Amino acid sequence: MGKDKKFVQEITDMEKDFAQWYTDVVKKAELIDYSSVRGCMILQPYGYAIWELIQQQLDKRFKETGHKNVYMPMFIPESLLQKEKDHVEGFAPEVAWVTHGGSEQLTERLCVRPTSETLFCEHYANVIQSYRDLPKLYNQWCSVVRWEKTTRPFLRTLEFLWQEGHTAHATAEEAQEETIRMLNVYAEFCENVLAIPVVKGRKTDKEKFAGAKETYTIESLMHDGKALQSGTSHNFGDGFARAFGIQYTDKNNELKYVHQTSWGMTTRLIGAVIMVHGDNSGLVLPPRIAPTQLVIIPIAAHKEGVLEKARELKERLSAIVRVDLDDSDKMPGWKFSEYEMKGVPFRLEIGPKDIENNQVVLVRRDTREKITVSMDELETRIPELMDSLQRDLLEKARAMRDTKTYVARTFDEFKEIITNTPGFIKAMWCGDEACEIKIKEETGATSRCIPFEQEKISDTCVCCGKPAKDMLYWGKAY
Amino acid sequence: MGKDKKFVQEITDMEKDFAQWYTDVVKKAELIDYSSVRGCMILQPYGYAIWELIQQQLDKRFKETGHKNVYMPMFIPESLLQKEKDHVEGFAPEVAWVTHGGSEQLTERLCVRPTSETLFCEHYANVIQSYRDLPKLYNQWCSVVRWEKTTRPFLRTLEFLWQEGHTAHATAEEAQEETIRMLNVYAEFCENVLAIPVVKGRKTDKEKFAGAKETYTIESLMHDGKALQSGTSHNFGDGFARAFGIQYTDKNNELKYVHQTSWGMTTRLIGAVIMVHGDNSGLVLPPRIAPTQLVIIPIAAHKEGVLEKARELKERLSAIVRVDLDDSDKMPGWKFSEYEMKGVPFRLEIGPKDIENNQVVLVRRDTREKITVSMDELETRIPELMDSLQRDLLEKARAMRDTKTYVARTFDEFKEIITNTPGFIKAMWCGDEACEIKIKEETGATSRCIPFEQEKISDTCVCCGKPAKDMLYWGKAY
Numbered sequence: 001m002g003k004d005k006k007f008v009q010e011i012t013d014m015e016k017d018f019a020q021w022y023t024d025v026v027k028k029a030e031l032i033d034y035s036s037v038r039g040c041m042i043l044q045p046y047g048y049a050i051w052e053l054i055q056q057q058l059d060k061r062f063k064e065t066g067h068k069n070v071y072m073p074m075f076i077p078e079s080l081l082q083k084e085k086d087h088v089e090g091f092a093p094e095v096a097w098v099t100h101g102g103s104e105q106l107t108e109r110l111c112v113r114p115t116s117e118t119l120f121c122e123h124y125a126n127v128i129q130s131y132r133d134l135p136k137l138y139n140q141w142c143s144v145v146r147w148e149k150t151t152r153p154f155l156r157t158l159e160f161l162w163q164e165g166h167t168a169h170a171t172a173e174e175a176q177e178e179t180i181r182m183l184n185v186y187a188e189f190c191e192n193v194l195a196i197p198v199v200k201g202r203k204t205d206k207e208k209f210a211g212a213k214e215t216y217t218i219e220s221l222m223h224d225g226k227a228l229q230s231g232t233s234h235n236f237g238d239g240f241a242r243a244f245g246i247q248y249t250d251k252n253n254e255l256k257y258v259h260q261t262s263w264g265m266t267t268r269l270i271g272a273v274i275m276v277h278g279d280n281s282g283l284v285l286p287p288r289i290a291p292t293q294l295v296i297i298p299i300a301a302h303k304e305g306v307l308e309k310a311r312e313l314k315e316r317l318s319a320i321v322r323v324d325l326d327d328s329d330k331m332p333g334w335k336f337s338e339y340e341m342k343g344v345p346f347r348l349e350i351g352p353k354d355i356e357n358n359q360v361v362l363v364r365r366d367t368r369e370k371i372t373v374s375m376d377e378l379e380t381r382i383p384e385l386m387d388s389l390q391r392d393l394l395e396k397a398r399a400m401r402d403t404k405t406y407v408a409r410t411f412d413e414f415k416e417i418i419t420n421t422p423g424f425i426k427a428m429w430c431g432d433e434a435c436e437i438k439i440k441e442e443t444g445a446t447s448r449c450i451p452f453e454q455e456k457i458s459d460t461c462v463c464c465g466k467p468a469k470d471m472l473y474w475g476k477a478y
Numbered sequence: 479m480g481k482d483k484k485f486v487q488e489i490t491d492m493e494k495d496f497a498q499w500y501t502d503v504v505k506k507a508e509l510i511d512y513s514s515v516r517g518c519m520i521l522q523p524y525g526y527a528i529w530e531l532i533q534q535q536l537d538k539r540f541k542e543t544g545h546k547n548v549y550m551p552m553f554i555p556e557s558l559l560q561k562e563k564d565h566v567e568g569f570a571p572e573v574a575w576v577t578h579g580g581s582e583q584l585t586e587r588l589c590v591r592p593t594s595e596t597l598f599c600e601h602y603a604n605v606i607q608s609y610r611d612l613p614k615l616y617n618q619w620c621s622v623v624r625w626e627k628t629t630r631p632f633l634r635t636l637e638f639l640w641q642e643g644h645t646a647h648a649t650a651e652e653a654q655e656e657t658i659r660m661l662n663v664y665a666e667f668c669e670n671v672l673a674i675p676v677v678k679g680r681k682t683d684k685e686k687f688a689g690a691k692e693t694y695t696i697e698s699l700m701h702d703g704k705a706l707q708s709g710t711s712h713n714f715g716d717g718f719a720r721a722f723g724i725q726y727t728d729k730n731n732e733l734k735y736v737h738q739t740s741w742g743m744t745t746r747l748i749g750a751v752i753m754v755h756g757d758n759s760g761l762v763l764p765p766r767i768a769p770t771q772l773v774i775i776p777i778a779a780h781k782e783g784v785l786e787k788a789r790e791l792k793e794r795l796s797a798i799v800r801v802d803l804d805d806s807d808k809m810p811g812w813k814f815s816e817y818e819m820k821g822v823p824f825r826l827e828i829g830p831k832d833i834e835n836n837q838v839v840l841v842r843r844d845t846r847e848k849i850t851v852s853m854d855e856l857e858t859r860i861p862e863l864m865d866s867l868q869r870d871l872l873e874k875a876r877a878m879r880d881t882k883t884y885v886a887r888t889f890d891e892f893k894e895i896i897t898n899t900p901g902f903i904k905a906m907w908c909g910d911e912a913c914e915i916k917i918k919e920e921t922g923a924t925s926r927c928i929p930f931e932q933e934k935i936s937d938t939c940v941c942c943g944k945p946a947k948d949m950l951y952w953g954k955a956y
C-alpha cells in the first residue's frame with residue numbers, strides 16, 4: 001500500500017497550486033514528456049491517442065461541410081511572408097528562421113510556418129481562374145512553430161499540432177457565412193465531444209488575427225477561473241486577395257477578387273480538457289475522446305475463473321467500447337489510482353462474488369459512483385452510462401462556468417472580482433481601445449470577445465463611464 | 479470536341495519521354511502543385527486523399543502489430559544529432575538549419591528533422607528503466623526535410639510526408655524479429671493495397687542506413703525499368719543505445735542496453751503507383767487507394783429521367799464504394815478523358831437506353847473493357863469487379879516486373895542489359911565493395927538488395943570473377 005500512497009501524494013492539490021497540479025497531471029497521466037528542445041513537447045502515446053480522437057471527429061465535421069485536406073510546404077520564403085503587411089508584422093517577430101541548407105547559406109531566409117495563409121494564397125492565385133473554381137474549401141493538418149518566450153505543455157509551445165482551414169469565395173457574404181459556419185462547428189464540437197461549453201463572439205480590433213477583417217472566437221473557462229481561447233475563425237475580406245492577386249472572372253466575365261477565411265484549432269484543446277474536467281485524482285476524460293473508455297480490473301485475480309472471466313469480458317465489450325484489461329500483478333488499489341490519474345471514464349471491477357451473482361461493478365471516474373450491472377445487460381447499460389457521463393461532464397462544466405461568470409458595472413467592481421473571484425466578467429465597453437488597454441494594464445484582464453448574445457448591463461463603459469457600445473466578456477487568459 | 483482533343487494531347491507518351499509523361503500525369507491529375515519554395519510540393523486534395531488512404535491502411539497494420547503513435551519535436555539540437563557518429567555523418571550534409579528565433583540568434587543551431595532516431599533515443603533513455611518497460615513500439619506520422627540538390631515530385635523532395643517507426647527491445651533477437659516483421663508488413667501492404675509486387679532483401683553495407691547494423695528493403699520496378707526503394711526497415715543493434723545510454727535492468731537485476739529498430743515509408747509510394755500502373759491516358763489507381771472508386775457519367779443527361787436515375791444511383795452505390803457523380807454540363811467524352819487521367823478505377827455510364835433495359839455500363843480504367851450489368855445486381859457485381867481489377871493490376875505489374883528482370887553472368891552481359899533493356903539485373907557478387915563501386919561507376923546501376931530468395935546463377939562475381947558470395951538485384955534507381 002506504500003506504493004499506492006506515494007502515487008497519489010505525488011499530485012499537488014489544484015486548490016493549493018493550480019499550475020503545479022496541471023503540470024503534475026500532464027506528466028503523471030503520461031500525456032507528454034519534455035525534450036531537449038526548449039519549449040517543444042513530446043506527445044506520448046496516451047496524449048497522442050487523445051489528439052487522434054479529436055482529429056478524427058473534427059475531420060469528419062470538416063468533410064461533412066465540404067472541405068478537403070491538402071498539405072502545404074512547412075517553409076515560407078521571407079518575401080512571401082512579407083506580402084501582406086499586417087500579417088508579417090504580426091508574425092515575423094515570432095518565427096524560426098532557416099538560413100542554411102546543408103553547408104550552404106541560403107540566398108533567401110525561409111521561416112518555418114507559424115500559419116499558412118501566405119502559402120494558401122500563393123496556391124489559390126495559381127489555381128483560381130473562374131467562378132467555376134469557387135469556392136475552394138481546404139484544410140490542413142500539420143504542426144506550426146511560434147517562437148514563444150515562455151511555454152507550457154499544450155497551452156503555449158514553440159511547436160504545436162493543429163488544423164488550419166483556408167477558404168476562398170466569390171462573395172463577401174459567402175466568406176462571412178463560412179466564417180460563422182466553422183465557428184459553429186467548433187462550438188458544437190467543444191460541447192458535444194469535449195464536453196466544454198463555450199461563449200461565441202467576435203474579437204475586438206485589438207485582439208484580432210494579424211491580417212483579418214474580423215476574428216471570431218469560442219472562449220471557455222478553466223477551473224481556476226482563467227479563460228482559454230479554444231478556436232478562432234477569421235474573415236479576411238479581400239485583403240489577402242489584393243496582396244496576392246487572387247482574382248477570378250465572374251459569370252459576366254468581370255475580374256473580381258476572392259474573399260477568404262481561415263480557422264484553426266490546436267492541441268491546446270487537450271489543455272482545456274485537463275483544466276475543465278480534471279480533479280485532484282488526475283485527468284477526467286469525456287468518453288468521446290478517451291483512448292480507453294473502460295478498464296477492466298480483476299479483483300482477487302488469483303481465484304479460479306476470475307482472469308478467464310475478465311478476458312472474456314474484454315473480448316465481449318470490445319464490440320461496444322474502447323476497452324482495456326489490466327491483468328498485471330499490481331494491487332487493485334494501485335490500479336484504481338492509475339486509471340483515475342489517466343481519466344478513464346469507467347472502471348469495471350470483477351471478482352469471485354460478482355461472478356457468483358452474474359454481475360459486475362462499474363465505477364464512474366467523475367463521481368466515483370458504484371453501479372452494479374447484470375452481466376446480461378452490459379451491451380445496453382454501458383453505452384447509456386457512457387452517454388450520461390459525457391452529458392453530466394458538460395453540465396457540470398457549464399455550472400462551473402456560470403458560477404464563475406460575474407457582472408461588473410463599475411471599474412472598482414471589476415477590479416474586486418478579478419482579484420478575489422477570478423472568472424469571466426461581463427461588462428459594458430465604449431468601443432475605445434484606450435479603455436481595453438487601461439483595463440489590461442490595471443487588472444491583467446483582456447477582452448475575450450463581444451459575445452453574439454448581448455445583454456445590456458448598464459449604459460456606460462465600465463472603464464471610462466462614456467456611453468457603452470457593447471457588452472464584452474473579460475478575463476485573465478492562458 | 480476540340481477541348482477533348484487538347485486535353486488528351488497535353489500528355490506526353492510514356493514511350494517517348496517517361497520523365498515528361500510522369501510530370502504531366504502528376505500535374506494533370508491534380509496530385510500536386512509547385513510552390514515558391516524550391517523542391518517543396520503542395521499536395522492538392524486529390525493527391526492528399528490518396529495519401530490519407532495509404533495512411534489509414536498502414537496505420538491499421540501498425541496498430542494491429544501493437545504499435546502506438548506519438549509525436550516528437552520537428553527540431554533537433556546540433557549536439558543531439560551528433561551523438562551517434564555514423565548517423566550524423568550520413569545526415570548532417572543534407573539538413574536545414576534554424577539559426578534564429580524571432581530576431582535573436584540561437585546559442586545552438588537546430589536542424590529540422592531529417593529523421594528522428596536521435597529524438598526517440600533521448601526519449602527512450604528517459605522512459606525506459608526496467609524490462610517491464612519493454613518493448614517500446616512507437617510510430618510517428620510527420621514530415622521531414624532533406625536538403626536535396628535535385629528534386630522530383632513524390633520521388634525526391636526537400637520536404638516529404640512519411641511515417642517512422644522506432645522500437646526498443648530487450649534482446650537482439652526481438653529487434654531482428656521486429657525488423658523483419660515490419661518489412662513483411664510493408665511488402666504485404668505494397669502487394670495487397672498498392673498492387674505493387676516487391677523484392678524483399680537486405681542492403682549491402684554500402685547502401686545501408688546511416689547508423690544501422692542492417693538495413694532491409696523492399697524494391698519495386700517502375701514501367702521504365704528503373705528500381706524504386708519502396709520501404710526500409712533497419713536493425714540498429716545496440717549502437718544507438720550505447721551512444722544515448724538507453725539501459726534497462728533485466729529480471730536478474732543486471733543493467734543491459736536495449737536493441738533498436740526503425741522503419742519508414744513515404745509519399746514516394748504515390749510516385750511508385752503512378753509509374754507502375756499509369757498509362758498514356760494518365761493515372762491508373764488500384765481501387766484500395768482510389769479516392770473515387772467509381773464515377774457516374776450520365777449520357778444524354780438532358781433526356782428525361784437520366785439525371786434523376788444517376789443521382790439515385792450515386793446515393794445507392796455510396797453504401798458500397800467511394801462514388802462520385804459528374805452532372806456538370808461538359809460533354810461525356812471530355813468527362814471520360816478527365817476521369818481516365820485521374821485513374822478512377824471504374825466509370826458507370828447511364829443513358830436513356832440503359833434505363834429502358836434496366837442496366838448500366840461499367841468501363842474498367844485499366845483495360846477499358848465495357849461490362850453491362852443489370853441494375854438489380856450492382857451490389858454484388860461492383861465489389862467483385864473492384865476486387866478483380868485490384869488483383870489484375872498486381873498480376874500485370876508482376877508480369878511486367880518479371881519480363882524486365884534479367885540475369886547477367888558476365889560484366890559484358892551486365893552492361894549490355896543496362897544499356898538496352900533497363901530493368902532488374904540478377905547477378906552474383908563476391909562481397910567486395912570495390913566491385914559495387916566499379917559497377918556503379920561503369921554502368922550507373924546500384925545494388926538494390928541481397929534478396930531473401932537466393933538463386934545460384936554462377937560461381938563467380940559478375941564484376942571481378944572471384945568466387946561469388948551472394949546473388950544481388952541490381953538496377954538504376956530513382
Ligand SMILES: [Zn+2]
Pocket residue numbers: 429430431432435461462463464465466
Ligand atoms: Zn471606455
Ligand SMILES: [Zn+2]
Pocket residue numbers: 907908909910913939940941942943944
Ligand atoms: Zn567482385
